[in-house]
Amino acid sequence: MSASDSGFQATSRPANRLARETSPYLLQHAHNPVDWFPWGEEAFAKAKAENKPIFLSVGYSACHWCHVMERESFESPTIAALMNQWFVNIKVDREERPDIDQIYMAAVQALNQGHGGWPMSVFMTPEGEPFFGGTYYPPHDARGMPGFPRILEGLATAWREREPEVREAAARLVEHLRKRNEPMPPLIKGPALDHPAADDRDGLDPGWIAEAARALGRVFDSRYGGFGSAPKFPHPMDLKLLLRHHQRVQDPRALAMVIQTLDHMSRGGIYDHLGGGFARYATDERWLVPHFEKMLYDNALLISALAETIQCRPDPTLARVVVETLDYLAERMTGPPEAPGFFATEDADSEGVEGKYYVWSRDEMLETLGEPLGSLFAEVYDVTEAGNWEGHSILNLPEPLDRVAQRLGRPTDQLAAELAQARALLKARRDRRIPPGKDTKILTSWNGLMLAAIAEAAWVVDRPDHLERAEKAAGFLLDHLRQPDGRLFHVFKDGRARFNGYLEDYAYLIDGLTRLGQVTGTTRWIREARDLSRLMIEEFGDEVIDGVGGFAFTGVRHETLVARPRDLFDNATPSAAAMAVTALLRLAALTDDQALRGRGLAGLRALAPLMKHAPTAAAQSLIALDFALRDPEIALVVPGQLDPSDTLAQVLRLLHRDFQPGRLLLVRSLDPPHPHDLHLLPPLQGRDHPHDHVTLYLCRGQTCQAPLVGVEAIAQALTSPPT
Structure with a gap:
């Protein structure tokens, strides 16, 4: 792996244990003076033998503040010496180990009034029970935050002088985590799986969908689109739910919220107007300033939301954005012929500076485009001498193109053609810059989302050539990320498939394979989806009692952790439990498999309390409910x-x-x-x-x-x- 792919530079410092890993994020820390361990028995055995607390640091390769904390603290010999003296230090890539990330993020949020993020910094007993946690810490006291050395010293002293109290606090927190991950008390019941009822959807209330739409309307930003204030995240599952509510009851406001959000996002700086693809989120309310990292899952989910929106109301601008994003993923985020899966992320940073690859000065733009094209492009795309972000300009379209054309007195098609020519010239120049680091690991779950996105969008935007890429990726996943017994691995990198698959791997891949098989006519994908469904139920499914049975995030054969997590709420990606239900119900309808249908409905009933009481965190569950309440054709x-x-x-x-x-x-x-x-x-x-x-x-x-x-x-x- 090259330095440009991984985002780290070669160094003469000695390597630590992370040098044997494949994760680009762990390899970024392989030459820190910190005596890092990967997660595993060796680290816990050392902590127990020496009775040292554990410092767990969780992040991912595209994380800007992870890079900052590494430069400031983990590369500091002075701070590393304190870490090595007082703690056993474990580094985890959250994308490789979402189970660990979920458990300890819940602990950090419990300790910090619901706040969390990455880098995640957790202090644990030698048995892995957390007792203190936070996120980024500066190298010295600053901005009202304690410096990392002071944190280290204080916790080391507490462990040395008050170990029983620390252990007691950790035990209470672990008990909280375990209760948090118990199945929710049932809200409705259903028939036994072996005695299906005439209408097995009794109790599933379409009113929950309408209430979710009303709740989203209350937090909708009527000026710029999106939900809530800065920072703003895309919320693609909420957008897809609003489309279903609109289609169900013809609610014009639901459709308007979706269109306004996607319009502002597609014109904002969160969208890469030269290369295609969306950044992870915007730091401001008007979608101008992105956190520049690009994640595969965001782009897959947004392709799907955009395609469905175009079906509701055709829009050539949104269609162009879908095509450009598909082409970006094919060009920049697809593996070589021997491993044609989709890569995970691109960094926010280039040459150690956030956003450097993406921003422009007016002089550089004019030098590239010349006059009058340069001045025209600068006016349309908000490029000024002063810049719109830290002295530089982030490309964005403050006005819709047809309005700009009307203001300039020019035909829209002619203006669009000139701007397309300018974008091509600017992209060619940008391609000569040093690109951001890229995380080239292939995650089963996120690839499943991408298969579904291509299957949904390819014919909507008339680009069936992308289906061939999706089929190659599907074949690679099934041939190279499976264990001998048919169970899935979670990640592939540098020729190695690793880590037992999680519920999200099965659920997302089953859904992606099912959708791909429908569009291409390759029945292998549907057959494989059915076989994986049976494994998913066996590995992750709860016992079905009174027609109710959910899914855990880790399988019955997974290593024992301090809690067994459940992924019930939507976050940046859909709830794995909700996607499992979605996939089972769609596959059951396609194959007329009543056993799969019954198990899908049991999983949906397990999510009923969430759909009723926390609808804005349950969009994927409600999307599954919407499908269950229809009679599929x-x-x-x-x-x-x-x-x-x-x-x-x-x-x-x-x-x-x-x-x-x-x-x-x-x-x-x-x-x-x-x-x-x-x-x-x-x-x-x-x-x-x-x-x-x-x-x-x-x-x-x-x-x-x-x-x-x-x-x-x-x-x-x-x-x-x-x-």
Whole structure:
């Protein structure tokens, strides 16, 4: 791995134990004078043998403040000496070990009135029980914060002089963490799995969706879009939920909130107007100043939200943003042919400076573009002599392009073409800069989100070429991130697959494979999704009692930690438990598998207290609820034997034109399906021989309407009002 990929520079300092790791984040600390350990038995054995407390530092490679604390404290020989003298020091990549991150983040938040973040700094007993924690600490007292050396000295003294009190406090905190991760008391009950009821959705209340929309409306920023004030995060699951609420009850405000948010984000500095892709969040209320790191999961989820929004209201600007983001991920964030998965992150920093790669001066822009194009671009994209951020300019569009064109008295298409030419020239110049560090590990979970995003968006923006990339990534995940017994690994890096898969790995990948199989006609993806579903239920599922049974985040074979976490609330990524339910319900509807449906509904009932009492933290659960309350329709497309090659494409464009969250698409491959797959997918049975022309069957369960043959008949049926 090169220094440019990992974000660290070569050094002559001796290496510590982290040099044997594959995580770019851990490798960034491999030459610190701190005597770092990776998480594992060796560190805990040393702590117990020497009766030393443990300092646990958790971060990730794209984290700006993680880099700051490393430069200020972990590279300081003086501070490192204190750490090595008084503590056993463990470094964890939160993206490799989300289980550890979840447990100890909950501890930090409990100790700090709900506040937490990265770098996460936790002090624990030799058994791993936390007793003190925070985030970034400066190297000396500053800005009202205690310096890290003072923290180290105070906690070392407390351990030395009051160890029993410290252990007692840690035990109380661990008890809190364990109770926090117990299943929620049931709000509603359902039928036993082996005795399904006539209507197994009793008690699942569509009013919870409406209440969530009202709650989001109360915190909506009516000026700039988004929810709450600075800092602002994208909230793609909330946007997707609002679209479903709009489609369900025709609430115009719900759709307007989504469009306004995505419009301001796509014009703001949080979007990379030259290279495509969104940064993790904006530090201000108007989406201008990003925290410049780019995460795969944000971009995957936003592609999905944008695609659904375009289906609700076509918008060529939003469509361009989707295409540019897909192309960015293909160009910058896709592995080589031997490992064609999607990479995890790009750093905020370049050459040790946050945002340096992305910002511009007016002089550099004019030098690149010349006149009059340079002045035009500077006016449209807010590039000034003074700059809009720390003396530099972050590219953004303060006004929509059609309004700018009207103000300048120019045709919008002509202005857009000139600006596209300017963006290409500026990108070529930016490409010569030193790029941010890149974390090239491949995470099963985030790749699952990306498979789903491509499957949802490819035909909406007419870029089916990205489906081929998605299929290559899917094959790589299934061939290289599986254990001999079929269970998943969590991460792949430098030729090594590591760490038992978590619930998010199974849930996100099952959903991604299911959606990809529907669009491509490759039934292998649906077969693999079904097999992984059974493993997921076995490994993570609670016992179903009175029709209620949720999912834990770690499997029954996972190492024993101080608590067994549950991922119930949406954060930057969807709740793993909610996505497990979503994936099971969609797959069950597609395959007519009543056992999977029953287990999905049991998981949904387990989330009912959250949906009712904390709807703004439960968007993915409510998205699953929305699907469960619909009667899904399967649109089965069978290619014709005599049609030109683009006829199937015409039908797929038609089927992706409108937002239909209750419709499941299924494409019948030109190649004869395996008999096992015919049994797996009931709508395929009896349709082994295509018509001469492309044919559409609209099915509910195992019952299909009369076939619609030919593009003209299909288009007429899809555009006619429903009867």
